[in-house]
Amino acid sequence: MTISRTLYNRCKKLIESNQQGLKYDAINAEIQALFGLGHKEVIPRTSRTKQKINFILPADEAKKLQALIKAEIGLDVLTDVYSNGDRVVNAAQHNDEKIGANASQDIILVNNATGQLKLNQEVSTLFPSIHAAGLELRHKMISSIEHDAIIICENFTPMYYLHQLKHNPLFEHALVVYRGDSQQGKRADEVKRFIDRHKSNLPLYYFGDFDPEGFSIAKSFRVDGLILPDISQFSAFTNIDLQKCAGKDKFFPQLSQGMTYLHQSTYPQAWHAHINFMNQHQLGWQQEHLLSANINWQLYK
Template sequence: MSRKVFKWVSDLIKTKPDQTTTRAWSMIGSSVIELYHCGHRQNDKLIFTAQDKFQLRSKLKSEFGIDPFFTTQLPDDRLDIARHHDNEKLARLPPSHGHILINSPNGILQLNKQQIQLQSEHILSAGLMCLSSGINQIDHESIVVVENLPIMQLCSAFTLPPLCQNALWIYRGDYKSGAKMNACYDLLKRFGNDKNIIVFSDMDPKGLEIALTIPHANYWLGPETAAWTDCLKSRHASHSGFDIQTSAMKYLMKISDTACLSKPINDLILQLRTEHSSYRQEHMYVHNIALSLFPIT
């Protein structure tokens, strides 16, 4: 059984349930006949009588406790699948689909009318992994979206502009750590309209593209203007990192031409194009680069 098989059977039994249905041969249809012993093959066709459909409906109801006549697809969530079936992995969503990673430089999360202590003097922590859907109120004035995971544990170690010091920091997410990008973006869409949304990313085309596409983003957090040239020309800057970001650079140039960006962001785009260089968040930290906020528009 798979999600595709369930949907295939659901579509079949709802098609003229009191009549015989002929379908073109397919791997899914053949697996239904083999698995449930309903229907038969005739040349390159699969034949399902009204009785076959009735039996298929009964067998799936018995297996899942779900009537495929009224439910086209199995639940998305593993816990919901577990209520009906022994194989929770039939769920569409991975176990971590709604998880986000959050932190705050002052070690206190202000969420759901609570103040939650995070930082420990004894254990370095990247923050708290939690469900985005479990947050129904954010009392932080600002939210900082972080591009790179290692930076999350260092949020209290940077010298930050005042707007970032007591902010909620959230990891943008990826496909490996368990913190999901979709969950991060969902949180920003729900709460970002009346918050200062700050994007802390690499100083490179991809980092700026992220800043320009984050929901409700107001500011980019990065090296002070006076440090741009030194950073991009330093031996720690990456030219190969820039070279693999041509599509992001094209996006930035297109957006820049619309004149909707602030002067500092436009200036940085042009300098990135000139220097063909990338300067990462990790280097900002280890080389103690002073950070500033730049309005995006």
């Protein structure tokens, strides 16, 4: 038996969950059937909550599952990445093209505000008459980047609105990379591998939502700077204008303790004015809303 990438990732999640339990579904049922581990915990329905079914894996069984996977495919769930080639490679070697293969493995989406990608000592020009989100590339084939910086873009929509920023020198000369889905095993993992490989050669900036999560994501990437609205222009907006371009439920729901504000002390000094402004107004602003408002973007290091 060779377990799939999906099953491997779920086993890893279970082993790391420390008996907290995960929603019982078909994949967890497969784990229980294959390995005879774990059990269902049924939480009865009440007048306020629906019935819940969790899949529980006790600590001793978690170690056993980890050992079983190590013996089965030679990987340690907590340290080793499940990588077994793309689907064409697997089709040539196995009867199942999907065995262990993620279709988006090694793929990232890149773009530039002027529509010119400068990679591997070559210049690739996108359609001048069509505003494109960029090109999907195999990042392991990128040996050199002839841009001045790498910008991580949080959301997908701004990727094909970058042409609006082509006169901003920061975007004009940078390689913009779409962060992708943050779920484990999705495109975000490939972006992280790409960033880890090239961040020592180029400055790394983050272009995301102006909200608590945006600051948190930027911090997690250990960026050299954060691209935010020009605070002198943005702070001059009226309360009505700020409300109009604010995303729905982009402030309090993102804070880990409800009404607790984002603590600026853990973030660079250059970001404090924006954090104070956000906390003061108790609002968060998404990239799409800010782009529609034609605000000026600046780099804060």
